[in-house]
Amino acid sequence: MTGRLAIIGLGPGNEAQVTPEASRAVEQAAFFYGYKPYVDRLELRHDQTRISSDNREELARAKEALAKAVEGHSVAVVSGGDPGVFAMAAAVCEAIESGPEAWKALDIEIVPGITAMLAVAARIGAPLGHDFCAISLSDNLKPWDLIELRLLAAAGAGFVVALYNPISKSRPWQLGRAFEALSAILPGTVPVVFGSAAGRPDERMEVCLLADAKPEMADMATCIIVGSTETRIIRRGEKPALVYTPRAATRPK
Amino acid sequence: MTGRLAIIGLGPGNEAQVTPEASRAVEQAAFFYGYKPYVDRLELRHDQTRISSDNREELARAKEALAKAVEGHSVAVVSGGDPGVFAMAAAVCEAIESGPEAWKALDIEIVPGITAMLAVAARIGAPLGHDFCAISLSDNLKPWDLIELRLLAAAGAGFVVALYNPISKSRPWQLGRAFEALSAILPGTVPVVFGSAAGRPDERMEVCLLADAKPEMADMATCIIVGSTETRIIRRGEKPALVYTPRAATRPK
Structure with missing residues (x-):
């Protein structure tokens, strides 16, 4: 057998x-x-x-x-x-x-x-609409400086970035440091999506700009999508806003 | 209505x-x-x-x-x-x-x-086991030099790279150029997975090393996963080999 x-x-x-x-x-x-x-x-x-x-x-x-x-x-x-x-x-x-x-x-x-980033993206529009990457912020199995290197490389090359495992009781500071690293490269106007429990009754979706993104907006079940400079927000009055990244892209300045 | x-x-x-x-x-x-x-x-x-x-x-x-x-x-x-x-x-x-x-x-x-990279990864092991990115090789809506910049940035920072839209009749040379760009950064021993029609009767999965990867191994329906220096192949005799990227990572040299 x-x-x-x-x-x-x-x-x-x-x-x-x-x-x-x-x-x-x-x-x-x-x-x-x-x-x-x-x-x-x-x-x-x-x-x-x-x-x-x-x-x-x-x-x-x-x-x-x-x-x-x-x-x-x-x-x-x-x-x-x-x-x-x-x-x-x-x-x-x-x-x-x-x-x-x-x-x-x-x-x-x-x-x-x-996977979480696809579910979150679907609830808000198409933030992963062009090249993107997925980075775990957990430094249990890799050094923090490697995570920071990847955040900088990804943002510098114009990738949209999905952050997994953003925060937990034993890893309270990593997400704040990640936002700081990304802010060194990206303008504060880049849209950021916080998504938890996508598609479930307790779903929570929040959209803000990178300049206003705070670690307290996430918990360990949140997937965060940080846009590129090309990511856009479509306001729709009564209807929920759509966040999307156009399919066309130009070289970052 | x-x-x-x-x-x-x-x-x-x-x-x-x-x-x-x-x-x-x-x-x-x-x-x-x-x-x-x-x-x-x-x-x-x-x-x-x-x-x-x-x-x-x-x-x-x-x-x-x-x-x-x-x-x-x-x-x-x-x-x-x-x-x-x-x-x-x-x-x-x-x-x-x-x-x-x-x-x-x-x-x-x-x-x-x-999405294709998840289906292909599941058929072969866990090549996306740590930080990864997804890049479309289509230069219909973005300049080729941006694609090359992203390939270099991703490989340089140790991301596993999933390539979408690798080749077509109207875009015959892009995949070869992508392998060249990646080979400038990565050793030829990095595993590469070519996956088409994952989970369908006409499924085709092929594993090789970057040094041996050829554009002819792909068509427009192929999703290609290029490992990082940490991606490994487990040979299992009669059973299909497993390709995976360990959860732990160190800073690329």
């Missing part, structure tokens, strides 16, 4: 944004590993088991799931959003590479999901 | 990757505008109408759809992948901003989808 491991993206949290492929993968697995809020989202049968863990234990969780799968079980690791974007797919690959040979022989299926 | 416009992401082409939200939005619309291969994917009822156009007519298509919606109809604009990533959402916003006031009063709904 050979086990299998599915790494499943559950999307941003709205049931209607979970793909049929992801729902089917959930139906087929017996053991579910993940960060508690994601595992709690699943509606499971009596013969399916949840194994939740804290959000800074990705590698330990990946190893535990792989060990269960090599015993012959059908195992799922679940992530919010997409499992390949600052989530569990990389942690599982790391565990496979450094783990026992048997882990390499497992059937691995990775099921993509709607 | 007020019209409405939905901009719907149909995902990479596998029916199981179309979200329930997108399927519902398709059910509710009467007129469907889009690039022919995407519109052809829809299973429509007799009371629903397709209006297909060529793939370089985004702005004209957006205007036509908006004009139909202000007449009071329920209109959909469909994109493959996600509508906010090098697709129709930005074109519709451009049309709204420069169009008649009535277009600003429309109800606009944007439905996100699985």
